[in-house]
Amino acid sequence: MLLVVAAFIVAFVLLLYMISPLISPKPLKLNGAHVVVTGGSSGIGKCIAVECYRQGAFITLVARDEVKLLQAKKEVEKFAINDKQVVLCISVDVSSDYSQVESVIKQAQEKLGPVDMLVNCAGTSISGKFEDVEVDRFKKLMEVNYLGSVYPTRAVITTMKERRMGRIMFVSSQAGQIGLFGYTAYSPSKFALRGLAESLQMEIKPYNIYVTVAYPPDTDTPGLAEENKTKPLETKLIAETSGVCQPDQVAKIIVRDAVQGNFNSSVGPDGYMLSALTCGMSPVTSITEGLQQEAFVEMYDRQRDSVFSCSWPSIKTVFGMAALGAASLTIGAYLTQK
Ligand SMILES: NC(=O)C1=CN([C@@H]2O[C@H](COP(=O)(O)OP(=O)(O)OC[C@H]3O[C@@H](n4cnc5c(N)ncnc54)[C@H](OP(=O)(O)O)[C@@H]3O)[C@@H](O)[C@H]2O)C=CC1
Numbered sequence: 282m283l284l285v286v287a288a289f290i291v292a293f294v295l296l297l298y299m300i301s302p303l304i305s306p307k308p309l310k311l312n313g314a315h316v317v318v319t320g321g322s323s324g325i326g327k328c329i330a331v332e333c334y335r336q337g338a339f340i341t342l343v344a345r346d347e348v349k350l351l352q353a354k355k356e357v358e359k360f361a362i363n364d365k366q367v368v369l370c371i372s373v374d375v376s377s378d379y380s381q382v383e384s385v386i387k388q389a390q391e392k393l394g395p396v397d398m399l400v401n402c403a404g405t406s407i408s409g410k411f412e413d414v415e416v417d418r419f420k421k422l423m424e425v426n427y428l429g430s431v432y433p434t435r436a437v438i439t440t441m442k443e444r445r446m447g448r449i450m451f452v453s454s455q456a457g458q459i460g461l462f463g464y465t466a467y468s469p470s471k472f473a474l475r476g477l478a479e480s481l482q483m484e485i486k487p488y489n490i491y492v493t494v495a496y497p498p499d500t501d502t503p504g505l506a507e508e509n510k511t512k513p514l515e516t517k518l519i520a521e522t523s524g525v526c527q528p529d530q531v532a533k534i535i536v537r538d539a540v541q542g543n544f545n546s547s548v549g550p551d552g553y554m555l556s557a558l559t560c561g562m563s564p565v566t567s568i569t570e571g572l573q574q575e576a577f578v579e580m581y582d583r584q585r586d587s588v589f590s591c592s593w594p595s596i597k598t599v600f601g602m603a604a605l606g607a608a609s610l611t612i613g614a615y616l617t618q619k
């Protein structure tokens with residue numbers, strides 16, 4: 282009897298894995314697509330631009346400093362795969378004035394066509410103990426990291442909805458998944474992106490637009506070098522547990538996840554675990570992802586249960602089973618509707 286039940290469970294899980302591709306979005310074709318990258322003149326943003334360009338995309342780089350923009354344009358252009366491809370540069374502060382952001386995005390769309398993918402990567406960080414960070418820096422970080430992602434997104438969303446296609450990417454951080462010593466100003470600005478992304482995804486899923494939030498670890502960029510000049514030792518030591526990545530490696534993963542329409546994008550084993558542990562109610566874009574999260578959370582929860590010396594199955598298990606049941610019903614409904 283037990284064997285039959287076990288066989289049923291295994292068969293059910295296998296079935297879920299097999300039909301998983303059916304509920305996942307159709308991948309975006311980067312060849313010929315128009316990709317706008319804010320913060321595209323340096324670090325992770327520049328590498329994202331390169332990664333898209335080498336897959337045939339047309340690129341608009343957005344940042345403030347024109348010299349850095351032109352330099353980046355030259356670097357990106359080296360990776361052309363055909364002679365039609367174009368790299369456009371736009372100098373604007375994404376955080377200061379919405380109407381300005383709206384008008385430059387309009388210009389870019391007139392030149393290179395409607396935006397297929399927007400990558401919100403412009404951002405900056407400040408670390409330090411809460412009482413040591415100048416008070417106006419809290420506002421500054423919310424303006425650049427949060428509003429600087431709201432404005433470009435707002436400027437592209439109407440056209441994307443009309444065309445019923447598109448991708449929107451927010452570059453958060455592992456410090457946008459957990460709060461860390463020294464990041465009282467930075468972490469909240471990165472947490473905010475997730476709230477925005479989750480809400481927005483609910484609104485635009487019916488329009489075939491997919492949102493991705495990326496949570497990179499420390500990455501070797503000019504931005505990190507600048508941050509390290511004044512970073513508290515505690516912050517450095519905590520961040521080091523997750524290692525330092527190369528920006529091209531991070532960009533590859535981010536672009537792959539955006540193309541696939543994955544809501545969540547993380548780097549490395551630590552990133553993967555952090556994402557599973559902090560998944561909350563974030564949308565899952567594949568059944569596989571949902572099952573893995575469930576398994577992970579369950580595993581860690583068990584450990585917590587043992588700490589609190591509680592030996593019966595946690596309430597989470599019951600909810601987990603209910604969720605699986607609900608998921609299979611939804612899939613059933615979806616398939617019969619097709
Ligand atoms: N490096 C890391 O360790 C990690 C970084 N991140 C995030 O990734 C993103 C990129 O980081 P990284 O590559 O290190 O950063 P860099 O400092 O190397 O590059 C930042 C880019 O954003 C642009 N930018 C900054 N402020 C504005 C603004 N107000 N308006 C328009 N453009 C702006 C910069 O150009 P300009 O100054 O000319 O405007 C530059 O192109 C950031 O959001 C960061 O928080 C997340 C996790 C880890």
Ligand SMILES: CCCCCCCCCCCCCCCC(=O)[C@@H](N)CO
Nearest residue numbers: 406454455456498499519520523551554
């Ligand atoms: C069981 C799970 C184990 C996971 C270990 C968790 C370790 C947390 C490390 C957090 C690193 C935060 C990096 C922030 C990078 C950043 O955004 C700035 N550098 C930007 O400039």
